[in-house]
Amino acid sequence: MLQQPRAPLARRFGAALTDTLDAATGERPRPLRPLRPPPDFAAARDFLEPIVTREAIDATLDRLLPEVCAELEKAGRGARRLALLAFRVDGNVQAVAVGTGLPSRDAAHFARLFREKLERLSPGFGFERLALEALATEAVAAAQAALPGGRRGGARAETPWALAQLLDRLSQRLAVWRLAPRASHWPERAVARVGAFDPVALPHGWGAARRPLRLLRRPLALQAMAMLPDGPPVLLRMSQASWRVLRAEGPERLEPEWWRDRPDRRFRDYYRVEVAGGARLWVCRSGPVLADGTTGWWLHGRFE
Structure with missing residues (x-):
């Protein structure tokens, strides 16, 4: 059969036969x-009559969450990701998932995370089953949430998980x-974005x-006047605006990283300057002063 032409076999027995032969x-x-x-x-939860309203979905979720969180607490674990599976009467299965930065078994916190995402569910003719599953869990050490009678100054004391729960809701x-921080002294490479809960070693x-704390996305070109060719600036100008420099600290010279930069990259001399009006800026001169006395100046950041 393997030596037979494929076209007649497909016409007589269908494409399933040729697919099976190729797989074998x-x-x-x-x-x-x-x-x-x-x-x-x-x-x-299975339902005798399919549910279609948001109130019924919320009520069912309010019963499922404490059950799952109780099982997690007995096992000494917390959930990092929960999924609500909604089985529709026509066989369609819809899923809504939420995640947390730290393992949690707080039913009220998970309910807040689910609240906005449940709008994505489309019941159609109704859901006949709702299932809540913990897709990812981690061990959780026992911790005291608050001191007895935890109120300070008439306000409820914050729990150690308050920041983590806030970040979960924002995410x-x-x-x-x-x-x-990264292993680089060049300002653009000195830091990198990581997850809000990722460990950071200094x-x-x-x-x-x-x-x-934050650099400008793109440095802004400046025009500068200095008392000496390689001295700190005394006047900064950008477009139609100009600022008189009251104080300046520096320079802090940064050399290019020869193992990753192109050979013609220039060094930078950075200054911390305070201008009239109170603004504190981080400016740099790029490369040596040229024969005609000109050089490139840049605004790279602001001190808050």
Whole structure:
């Protein structure tokens, strides 16, 4: 049969036969679809009559969350990701998932995270089953949430998880990140974005040099006047605006990183300057002063 022309076989027996022959001989890869074991922490509700309203979905979720969180607490674990599976009467399965930065088993916190995402569900003729599954869990050490009678100055004391829960809620709407130091003295490479909950190790001596917390996305070209060709600026000008420099500290010279920069990249002399009006700027002179007395000046950041 393997020597027979493929076209007559396909016309007589259909494309399924040729696909099976190719899979048997290895001509066409046939990926396996393994059966996933059921999650260790899950809860579900089946309905005699399909539900279609948001109120019914919320009420069911309010019953499923405490069950899953109770199982997590017994096992000493917390969930990093929960998924609500909604089984429609026509066989369609819809999923809504939420995640947290730290493992949690706070049912009220998960309910707040689910609140906005449940709008994505489309019941159609109704859901006949709702299932809540913990897709990712981690071990959680026991911790005291607050002191007995935890009120300070008439206000409720914040729990140690308050910041983590706030970041979880923000991450449902926008990207949340933090800055981590990198092994580079060049300002554009000195930090990198990492996750809000990723561990950050500070290298020895980090923070010794005074730098702005945030740099400008693109440095702005300046015109500068200085008493000496390689001295600090006394007047800065950009477009139609000009600022008289009251104080200046520097220079702090930064050499290019020869192992990653192009050979013609210039060094930079950075100054911390305070201009009339109170603004504190981080400006730099790029490269040596040319024969005609000109050089390039740039505004790279502001001190808050």
